[in-house]
Amino acid sequence: MKNKFILQAAPQAIALCLLLILSVNVNSAEGDVGMVAMEQIPYGFESDDGKISGVIYDLLKEIRAASGIGLAVDIEPAKRLVATLFRGKRTCTIVVNSPEIVDVLDVVEPIGFTITAGILPVAGIKLEDYSDLAGKLIAVPLGIQFDEKFHNDNSLTKISTPQYINAIKMMRAGRVDAVAGAISVLKYIAGQEGLTATFFDKPLVFAESDFYLVCSFKLSKNERAKLQQAVIKLRSNGKIQEILGSYFNLPKQ
Numbered sequence: 001m002k003n004k005f006i007l008q009a010a011p012q013a014i015a016l017c018l019l020l021i022l023s024v025n026v027n028s029a030e031g032d033v034g035m036v037a038m039e040q041i042p043y044g045f046e047s048d049d050g051k052i053s054g055v056i057y058d059l060l061k062e063i064r065a066a067s068g069i070g071l072a073v074d075i076e077p078a079k080r081l082v083a084t085l086f087r088g089k090r091t092c093t094i095v096v097n098s099p100e101i102v103d104v105l106d107v108v109e110p111i112g113f114t115i116t117a118g119i120l121p122v123a124g125i126k127l128e129d130y131s132d133l134a135g136k137l138i139a140v141p142l143g144i145q146f147d148e149k150f151h152n153d154n155s156l157t158k159i160s161t162p163q164y165i166n167a168i169k170m171m172r173a174g175r176v177d178a179v180a181g182a183i184s185v186l187k188y189i190a191g192q193e194g195l196t197a198t199f200f201d202k203p204l205v206f207a208e209s210d211f212y213l214v215c216s217f218k219l220s221k222n223e224r225a226k227l228q229q230a231v232i233k234l235r236s237n238g239k240i241q242e243i244l245g246s247y248f249n250l251p252k253q
Contacts, residue, residue: 033215035070037060056093067226089216106216109227109228110213116182118183123199138158138180139158139167139179140160141161164181168186
């Protein structure tokens with residue numbers, strides 16, 4: 001059974017169930033719907049050369065193109081998203097499903113991507129169950145929390161790091177045996193650091209949750225239907241998996 005989880009990654013992220021929430025001012029004309037991704041690597045970010053990209057940013061661009069619905073995709077900082085949370089603007093985004101989301105937003109269609117949280121070990125470290133964590137050096141980025149037992153377990157050797165990238169660098173230097181966090185995000189950052197799939201062993205997964213296209217209830221039935229059909233089309237023709245793979249699939253060598 002899939003478990004919903006909250007994943008915090010301070011200082012860049014807010015609780016994952018609040019990830020990528022909406023906040024833009026748009027008018028009510030048909031098709032004028034805000035499309036917003038959270039400004040955080042790897043979801044939506046600006047590179048050193050000024051180019052905006054990110055896995056959620058790219059997915060929203062494809063959905064907009066396939067549906068004909070939506071303004072140009074924007075990215076918003078986490079603090080701004082939190083400050084204007086759930087204000088009901090004519091907006092869509094991609095977010096992890098949760099009771100909080102269902103209560104106030106229209107869950108339109110699953111994207112076809114499941115994010116997992118747990119412990120990612122280096123090659124040679126076998127983590128078959130929780131007991132295998134004993135005696136391992138585990139880097140835990142500041143604010144990460146996805147499993148109450150793990151979070152409160154003082155018998156484990158956990159080393160706090162400021163961010164994901166610091167934890168990955170410690171792992172590459174041989175200073176820790178594993179890193180805790182969102183597995184896909186860890187792999188993305190590892191790839192940016194030049195690591196390949198062979199560097200890691202099989203992760204120990206504690207929780208998983210699915211991403212959905214969600215919108216405010218102020219969209220028309222026609223707009224909603226076009227967006228839903230666009231997601232279904234992009235999922236069935238492999239475009240969504242292509243985008244996900246470009247960010248999260250590590251090279252084999």
